[in-house]
Amino acid sequence: MVKKIGILFDCDGTLLDSLGNAFDSFDYAFDQIGEPRQKPENIKKFFGTSADRIFINLMNDSQLALKAFEFYLDHQAELALKTKLHHGIEELLEALLSKNIPLAIVTGRHAKDLENVLRPHDIKHFFKSIIADSDVTRSKPAPDGLLLALSQMGIDSENSFYLGDSPTDIQAAHNAQSKSVAVLWDKTVDKLEMEKVSPHFLINHPHEMLDLLLL
Structure with missing residues (x-):
């Protein structure tokens, strides 16, 4: 199966x-x-x-x-x-949703803050779970946010991937027993710093996630 x-x-x-x-x-x-x-x-x-x-x-x-x-x-x-989605993100979300793959956001933003930044982009409908830092007791790199999202998604940790742009994101994925995917498309990302925390995967563009999943 x-x-x-x-x-x-x-x-x-x-x-x-x-x-x-x-x-x-x-x-x-x-x-x-x-x-x-x-x-x-x-x-x-x-x-x-x-x-x-x-x-x-x-x-x-x-x-x-x-x-x-x-x-x-x-x-x-x-x-x-004035903010924009990173190039290729909306296409990635649409492709994953078309394959009935459940999606989630786990962020360090407060729920009030998160609502402000997501509202202009009309992407909330893509996600089965949206977890803000204010929804959990412990912030990343603790796994609390990821584990709460996975529970809501009905997905086992070992069958999940967490995409993030900071070492803290990668550490949170490891602590949750999720596969860590370091994304390098934001101009603020330091590739060497990301490599130091040993992500399972590094990708340079959103479409590479589809290649990784063989979709």
Whole structure:
């Protein structure tokens, strides 16, 4: 009997070309609360965690961090209209759906934040499960989000693939016993850093996922 497989996707840098906008929104939020901006590398090391948790990690004041997060959400909602799907993503989703392969999103974004960025692109109907960081107790690289999605999809971990653009995504896949697929199409991806965490596969374009699955 053919095994039923499932495909899970990270959001930013994997589905959406949106990571640059995220840094802009962090800058905006810090400006609005009168705090100094953080270097992108200081922010990026927390990616895999939702923005509200990132602000808490970067600041000593949880109330001020919450205020910063609200400004971040407002700015992201405006920028969402300017974000685009990565080239080839919609075609990949359509091809997978046509084969009745269940799909999911597992992201480090907060649910409010995720709704803002997905709304302009009309892709939610492709996914059987959409898991935000605020839906789980532990952020990536913990496997909680992936395991919750797989449960909702009715897919065993060993029959799943998780596509992501950061080492944290790959580590989360390994921790969930899912096959890790490092995607290299976002301009922010460091191939050498991805190789260090030993993904099962590396792909340069969305259509290569179909080749990998022999579809």
